[in-house]
Amino acid sequence: MSDTSVRPRALLPLPLALPAAAAAALLMYASYPGPAIWVLAFPAVALLLLALIGRRAGGALLVGLVYGILFFALLVSWTSRYLGPIPWAALSVVEGGLTAIALIPIALAYRWLPRAFPGRAGRLVVLPAVVAALWVGRELFIGNWPYGGFPWARLGMTQAESPLAPVSSWLGVSGLSFLMVLLVAMLIETTRLGVWRRPMRLVAPAAVVAVLLFTPLFPTAGAGSMRIAAVQGNGPTGYFDQREPYSVIDAQTAATEPLYGEDVDLLVWPEGSLDYDPFQDSATARRMTRVANNIGAPLLANAATGRDDLYFNTSMLWMPDGTAEQTHDKRHPVPFGEYVPDRAFYYAIVPDLIGLIGREYTPGVNPPIVDVDGVKVGLAICFDVIYDDLVHQSLTDGAQVLVFQTNNADFRGTDENLQQLAFARMRAIETGRSVVNISTVGTSQIIRPDGTTVTALDADEAGAMLEDVELRSGLTAGVVLSPWIQQLLLWGGMGALLIGWWRSRRA
Incomplete structure (x- = not known):
């Protein structure tokens, strides 16, 4: 066997691995807004991988639980803003638990692949590539399951304001995540094997650095x-805000009035900008x-609408003649926010909280786009x-051009709106499109295709933005290739892990 083979034992003893996992969670949280120190994502990945190296499934699960629960507890602490600790704790434990389960394959890769591919190329290239692919597979797993998933914590999204963000326009956000983990995993193996003293052995990680930068x-x-x-409008759009009839549309109208007389092609109001369904309430329609x-x-406004005994979160293009033939319904209603999956089960556990969610929003199926005098405007509602x-x-x-309508009123004073704004910025870079990100209460911005800010409105203040927004055409490679890259990494990573298991048993 080659001198580069290693016994499958843990690099860090468990009493050190668990604090390392906790430190990784703290650093990873700090790479997201509000702190938004993007470079900290790299040592966060490094600490987590070091804590996983050589661990058996049980130890990896424990390390993953420490990392996952602490990380999500910090990242989504805004969920406790109005509903208290139960939803926050539940989301943190569920997402943290799923994270822990999905980290086990990475730990197994560190046990099996060094024996399956014992040469230096196996350790310096194959192993890091498989680890990075499994990381992306973990993100896809959590982002799609259960109940449609919660892809809020993708590694690539930490880089919205970093020089690495343009990579997403070629490889998508998942491709950026892959390269970030690949670099860290390569540097770990380079250090473990001591080949950093031989510059020619650093060509591969240097190439990844060049691609990223x-x-x-x-x-x-x-x-x-x-x-x-x-x-x-900064109106009373929170779930528990006290409001009078039509107070939300009144706030939106008051903030719009300074624009009267200006040359405008499209007026955009945020999610939840209407108190009532304009297709059912004639007073709202007249306003x-x-x-x-x-x-x-x-x-372009938004309201809860009802059709055929179903509720939808709907954006509609309201014309000056009072018609609205173009609509888009939110595709991914938020579980336990806009609908309750398995309601009877959860109602038996926390009836007071589940009882607060009266409406059951239905997922939309219509296209996320409207045509405004020949200009195609892409839409996304909130999450x-x-x-x-x-x-x-x-x-x-x-x-x-992309328009993202959102209502952040239930999370005033938290990092939620800043995190969502960072995701909007990354979408601008990934897609090569200007983004109009408009919130009921902030933070709202118009963002150029390169991710820089054109103009912004502060949180918790009424105001309006009016700009000549750049239009662009053509698809980026990130948009075209991203689904294929994701599937390649997901199944390629799992396939390589299985091959590693089979070969390690024969080694």
Whole structure:
């Protein structure tokens, strides 16, 4: 056997591995907004991998639980803002537990692959590549299951304001996650084998560094501009906010009035910008028609709507003549926020909390796009921004600009709106499109295709943005290749792990 083979034993004893996992969770949290220290994602990955190296499944599960539960408890602490600790604890434990389970294959890769592929190439290239692929597989698993998944904590999303973000325009967010873990895993093996003293053995990690640092934005073509107004009304849109009839649309209208007389192609209001369903409430419909006429442009608004005994979270393009033939329903309603899966089961456990969720929103099936005088506007409502399938569909349907409508009122004073804004920024870079991210209470921004900010509104203040927003056409490689890259990494990683298991048993 080659001198590069190792016995499958843990690199760190468990009393050291568990604190390392906790430290990894703290650093990983700090790489996301609010702290948003993007470079900390790298030592976070390194500490977690070091804690997993050589562990059996049971030890890996314990390490993963420490990391996963602490990380999610910090990252989504905003879920406790209004509903208290039970939803926060439940989400942290469930997502942390799933994270722990999905980290076991990485630990097994560190046990099996060094024996299956004992040469230096196996240790310096094959093993890191499989570990990175399994990391992406873990993200895909958590992002799709259960109840549609919760892809809020993807590693690549930490890089929205870093020089590494343009990689997503070529490989998608998952491809960026892969390269980040690949680099860290390569450096770990380089250090373990001591080959860092031989510069030629550092070609592979150096190449990954070059790709991460020097990849330019994927080119897309300019297609003119569109004068878009986006209004943050700062009305009482929180679940427990005290409100009078029509107080939300009144707040939105008041913040819109300074724009009357301006040249506007499209007026955008956020998610939850209407108190009532305009297709059922004539007073709301009249108010919207009046605003659209005063602004001289279509109004893209949002409300809870009902059709055929079903409820939807709906964005509608309201025309100055009072018609609204183009609508989009939210594709991924939030479990335990907009609907309750397995309601009877959970009601038996926490009836007071489940009883607060009266409506059961239905997932939308209509395209996430509207046509405004020949300009295709891609849409995502609130948390839909984190789902690749919906955002990418709007691009393949021809979107030249993206509009993300959101209501962050239930999370005032937390990092939630900053995290969501970072995801919107990454979408701009990944897709090569301008993004109008408009919130009821902030933070709202108009973002260029390169991720830089055109203009912004502070949180908890009413205001309006009016800009000539750049339109672009053409699909980035990140949009086209991302689904294929994800499947390649998911099944390639699992396949390589199985091959490693089989070969290690014969070694």
